[in-house]
Amino acid sequence: xxxxxxxxxxxxxxxxxxxxxxxxxxxxxxxxxxxxxxxxxxxxxxxxxxxxxxxxxxxxxxxxxxxxxxxxxxxxxxxxxxxxxxxxxxxxxxxxxxxxxxxxxxxxxxxxxxxxxxxxxxxxxxxxxxxxxxxxxxxxxxxxxxxxxxxxxxxxxxxxxxxxxxxxxxxxxxxxxxxxxxxxxxxxxxxxxxxxxxxxxxxxxxxxxxxxxxx
Numbered sequence: 010x011x012x013x014x015x016x017x018x019x020x021x022x023x024x025x026x027x028x029x030x031x032x033x034x035x036x037x038x039x040x041x042x043x044x045x046x047x048x049x050x051x052x053x054x055x056x057x058x059x060x061x062x063x064x065x066x067x068x069x070x071x072x073x074x075x076x077x078x079x080x081x082x083x084x085x086x087x088x089x090x091x092x093x094x095x096x097x098x099x100x101x102x103x104x105x106x107x108x109x110x111x112x113x114x115x116x117x118x119x120x121x122x123x124x125x126x127x128x129x130x131x132x133x134x135x136x137x138x139x140x141x142x143x144x145x146x147x148x149x150x151x152x153x154x155x156x157x158x159x160x161x162x163x164x165x166x167x168x169x170x171x172x173x174x175x176x177x178x179x180x181x182x183x184x185x186x187x188x189x190x191x192x193x194x195x196x197x198x199x200x201x202x203x204x205x206x207x208x209x210x211x212x213x214x215x216x217x218x219x220x221x222x223x224x
Contacts, residue, residue: 029086029090030083048094052112056115058080062126074136075136091155
């Protein structure tokens with residue numbers, strides 16, 4: 010854990026130039042195709058970010074506030090990634106109870122830590138107060154989703170996607186709508202043709218005459 014924190018501290022000055030995950034973390038996520046494992050990894054990464062923030066708060070050093078701000082921003086983006094993975098899995102009816110349990114456990118531990126930082130009001134708080142407030146709100150929302158019934162979550166995901174699709178269609182020009190309809194019609198024709206071209210199951214040959222039954 011201490012080694013990972015040191016790596017994050019060394020990488021922090023380049024926060025504005027890299028993704029919200031380190032190169033090693035990205036490799037781990039790519040390898041973790043199973044949703045439960047991916048959720049657990051993201052939860053670990055989130056905990057590391059909060060540990061780093063607390064580590065930074067415990068020392069006086071130039072540029073501390075920007076490092077805290079960027080680390081909190083990374084933390085919030087990691088939680089967004091957690092919710093994206095969970096939503097996709099819920100939509101596919103994948104069992105992610107284990108992954109969500111790990112996420113909920115970490116977020117329950119982190120939430121009071123973040124609130125305590127806000128209550129302590131560090132002297133440079135105003136430089137990262139927005140990022141801290143966002144981190145607290147994001148944690149509360151993500152925790153509520155992690156503890157939500159998966160069936161209900163899947164239904165909400167479907168409703169949200171339908172609403173987004175409807176909103177996108179409402180903004181389309183008549184030409185764009187015609188193009189979409191033409192594309193959907195073409196896709197249906199191709200699917201129907203593929204179904205017709207599929208080899209049909211043929212009956213095994215028989216020596217019986219029509220209407221004759223096997224004795």
